[in-house]
Amino acid sequence: MEQQRQRPRIARYKPYYFKPVPGKTYLWCSCGRSANQPFCDGSHRGTEFEPVRYTATEADGEILFCGCKHTKVRPFCDGAHNNLKDTYDEDDPDSEANRCITTVIHDRDGRFELNGACYVGRVSGIAPSERGNTRWRALVTAATGAKYQSFFHLEVSGGHSPVMAFGDADVVLLATAGDGRIEISGRSFPLAPESGIYVRPRETFRIDNPGEESISLYLAVCPQAAEPDFTRPMHDSFDAAHPDRVVPFDQSKRQQMGDRTFQLLVNKATGSELVTQFIGTIPRSKAAPHRHLYEETLVVLRGNGMMWTEDLKAKVGAGDFIFLPAKQLHSLQCNDPAGMLVAGVIYPGGNPNINY
Numbered sequence: 064m065e066q067q068r069q070r071p072r073i074a075r076y077k078p079y080y081f082k083p084v085p086g087k088t089y090l091w092c093s094c095g096r097s098a099n100q101p102f103c104d105g106s107h108r109g110t111e112f113e114p115v116r117y118t119a120t121e122a123d124g125e126i127l128f129c130g131c132k133h134t135k136v137r138p139f140c141d142g143a144h145n146n147l148k149d150t151y152d153e154d155d156p157d158s159e160a161n162r163c164i165t166t167v168i169h170d171r172d173g174r175f176e177l178n179g180a181c182y183v184g185r186v187s188g189i190a191p192s193e194r195g196n197t198r199w200r201a202l203v204t205a206a207t208g209a210k211y212q213s214f215f216h217l218e219v220s221g222g223h224s225p226v227m228a229f230g231d232a233d234v235v236l237l238a239t240a241g242d243g244r245i246e247i248s249g250r251s252f253p254l255a256p257e258s259g260i261y262v263r264p265r266e267t268f269r270i271d272n273p274g275e276e277s278i279s280l281y282l283a284v285c286p287q288a289a290e291p292d293f294t295r296p297m298h299d300s301f302d303a304a305h306p307d308r309v310v311p312f313d314q315s316k317r318q319q320m321g322d323r324t325f326q327l328l329v330n331k332a333t334g335s336e337l338v339t340q341f342i343g344t345i346p347r348s349k350a351a352p353h354r355h356l357y358e359e360t361l362v363v364l365r366g367n368g369m370m371w372t373e374d375l376k377a378k379v380g381a382g383d384f385i386f387l388p389a390k391q392l393h394s395l396q397c398n399d400p401a402g403m404l405v406a407g408v409i410y411p412g413g414n415p416n417i418n419y
């Protein structure tokens with residue numbers, strides 16, 4: 064009879080943030096019994112577990128050691144802790160501590176500023192620029208605190224938009240309203256609402272709107288750009304090594320994350336080594352405060368709620384965006400009985416399921 068494998072103990076339901084010394088070797092506890100987490104202290108003796116040896120490299124910088132011991136990428140966190148309970152870790156918005164947190168009601172140029180350079184933005188509050196039939200707004204740039212990505216909103220009325228380029232950057236788009244097509248360096252693709260679209264470095268693109276209704280798009284650029292370059296011609300430089308550029312929103316591809324779900328849109332599988340785009344659902348709840356190692360921009364597609372940081376919070380609703388610097392403590396609350404639908408772009412790309 065096949066012997067049952069022992070299960071590791073869950074040391075805790077979140078990872079351990081750690082700054083390793085390059086060249087140094089660490090022994091990560093895989094059994095969960097060590098009193099010196101996340102490292103081995105010999106307590107695995109007599110079990111079938113062995114510590115996992117990890118030698119840090121210069122490139123490692125900051126890491127998250129798995130704390131729940133259920134990761135598939137030992138010794139690092141892969142988000143497995145989020146699925147060891149039925150619900151995502153939650154927080155009481157009416158707790159005594161949370162009742163002391165101030166709601167920001169005044170914006171600065173469309174941005175409601177929270178702690179640590181985090182903000183909630185209202186697209187309509189941000190001054191637009193125009194080029195032909197295209198109205199565009201810079202929502203997130205280096206000038207508003209981002210280190211790695213820029214984020215723009217485009218509104219394209221009938222006809223062809225001007226050709227746009229962002230040099231050597233990866234460009235990731237999300238159409239939210241209107242029907243049309245996108246031409247990327249000579250190839251044309253349909254624009255479906257809530258689908259991810261990927262434009263490779265050095266390609267140019269334009270939006271074709273055959274209808275009456277404006278097409279609305281959000282556009283992430285990494286590395287950053289202050290504005291689109293409208294001076295380039297459309298050319299035939301389509302990178303045929305990566306032919307699939309549209310990733311449709313498909314509920315059957317959702318991954319579970321406690322009682323939340325997410326679907327990866329543009330990511331490494333589409334060809335982007337830098338960024339990961341996802342779309343996800345959040346039930347009515349307030350996530351426990353947590354951090355990510357990545358920088359993130361989120362757009363609320365449906366529903367409403369509140370974005371919290373250490374001692375400030377701001378309302379957020381459909382069409383708003385949130386900029387979240389790496390390592391900023393935060394919590395997104397959904398107040399909508401029907402839940403929230405959000406779309407995000409993270410840099411560095413990877414797994415939006417990893418929090419600490």
Ligand code: FES
Pocket residue numbers: 091092093094095096097102103104105106107108112113114115
């Ligand atoms: Fe857990 Fe050694 S104490 S692997």
